[in-house]
Amino acid sequence: MKDKSYSIIGSYKTKNTVEKAAGVIFIVCALFAVLAVFSITIYMIISGTPAIFEVGLKEILFGTVWKPTAAEPRFGILYVILTSIVGTFFAILIGVPIGLMTAVFLAETAPKRLAGIVRPAVELLAGIPSVVYGLLGILVLNPAVYKMEIALFKDDPTHQFTGGSNLISAVLVLAIMILPTVINISESSLRAVPAHYKQASLALGATHIQTIFKVLIPAAKSGIVTAVVLGVGRAIGEAMAISLVAGNGVNFPLLFNSVRFLTTAVVSEMSYAADTHKKVLFTIGLVLFIFIILINLILNKVMKGGNKDAVRS
């Protein structure tokens, strides 16, 4: 039995150096993230602002006509911004309740065998690339929405028929895409609630459902807010899947209109844009960036703000 081992490789000096070196390496790695965010912000600001001076902030942000290749180019992205906001809002409206209820199901009320089917399904959903969602949208969703469109607008002479490529198809695809994120994180945060919260509530006579909705979910609030924020981030940043199902026209975001999001506006025109057009596309990227920062700040402040004693997941 060895009781104390003496290292022949190094004395306390080398061990000290190793400790210090490791500390420095960790700091450098962590700084990568900071550097990345910093340089992205700086680069977006540098490339996004020239167009604001060339075309005018009001014309870009509040104009409604987008005709960049016309003889007299117009660069109004108001409808595009509204589409991103409205589309993300509806996607969250549909996706978050479904995701939250599924998380409650998986964490609290599922019988073991059913959970064994649902959980792998959710995990598989999380791994599917966005292009596949887009392809499925074209194959399955667009024809179905087209039938709905024909049924609803049969006698309307002014509606422009979109063949199923419109806002509602994009919203449905986005809702399905944010489900796995919301479910996974909400479930983890629900499981992380200390057991004595639930036990105390049940001991005081509350039913299981009352406990879930009045004790567990409020206690897991910060984790659920994180899940929502990540879901919003994914929904607002999605370009590939929506470009296949949303129709790509610049219109006011009504449910059955062919619409263009901030992301698809950049993706569909970047390859052939000339000077001013290209600069305006960078400005669109800057607007998107600012949006994401704002949404993160607001959601975190408003929802997490009052919960200092909530469980952190």
Add this chain to the structure above:
Amino acid sequence: MKKKRKGFISLLFLCVLFTGVISACSSDQGEKKDTNQNTASKTNDSSDTTDKTGAEDNTVKDLRGAITMSGSTSMEKLANVVGEVFMVKYPGVTVSTEFIGSSAGIEAVVAGTVDIGNASRNLKDTEKEAGAVENIVAIDGIAVIVDKKNAVTNLTKDQLVQIYKGEINNWNKVGGADQPIVVVGRESGSGTRGAFEEILKIEDMAVYADEINSTGGVMAKVASTAGAIGYVSLDVLDDSVTAVQLEGVEATPENIKAGNYFLSRPFVMATKGEISEQNELVQAFFEYISSEEGKTLIESVGLIPAD
């Protein structure tokens, strides 16, 4: 014992992986030819004729290198077929093409990132001023397509203009069933769209329900959506959609040559500077296209060779 076996299996797996990587990266030229043949093999009917014409001429010059093209999606068939036959004729040369849209292709050739820029429309003045030279290699027709279940077989020019302006929005106004018209078109940088709108004089006035980024995408959308109308290059027409007659004239190369079918536009392979200023690979390429063999090849794809 278990640890040893695990280690052995992972080592074996690593060797297999390594061998796979080595063999995949072995020949760069071989790989490029493979991808080009894969994309060109989709156009199966034309590759039969190209084999015959390629075998007749046996002059194999000692040219080596690569020619890069990029641009119009409508010119995909032409670019692939001509590229494939050229590579058979000069085995030391690889021709690779990207399909990103006409305006993007001309941007690329002006920027110098590719040798040849394909555009399915005449070049704009700004593009010519930037240095792009318009070399017209073929004349192509634009076919107006509808889905197979549509009963309408003929449209007048005025009806077509009104449909694309959004003034007519139901098929029963042009003699079809009571079905809404879904107006499908290309993105604003498309050569097909540019040529289409210029001929019909509806630039900036067309209202689209769906702006799709490629010719193939328009075909797929029209084929799968009842009541859709769209426009594609004549040479990609197949059985999944119906091409309507315009003013009673069917969309065929003969009618275009005779001047009866009014929707026709040039296929331009633009270079930065005159052809005589390019490197010898590009010069040999253009020499081939304007030769008798090249013209037969262009006709076999369904286009009309330029004079």
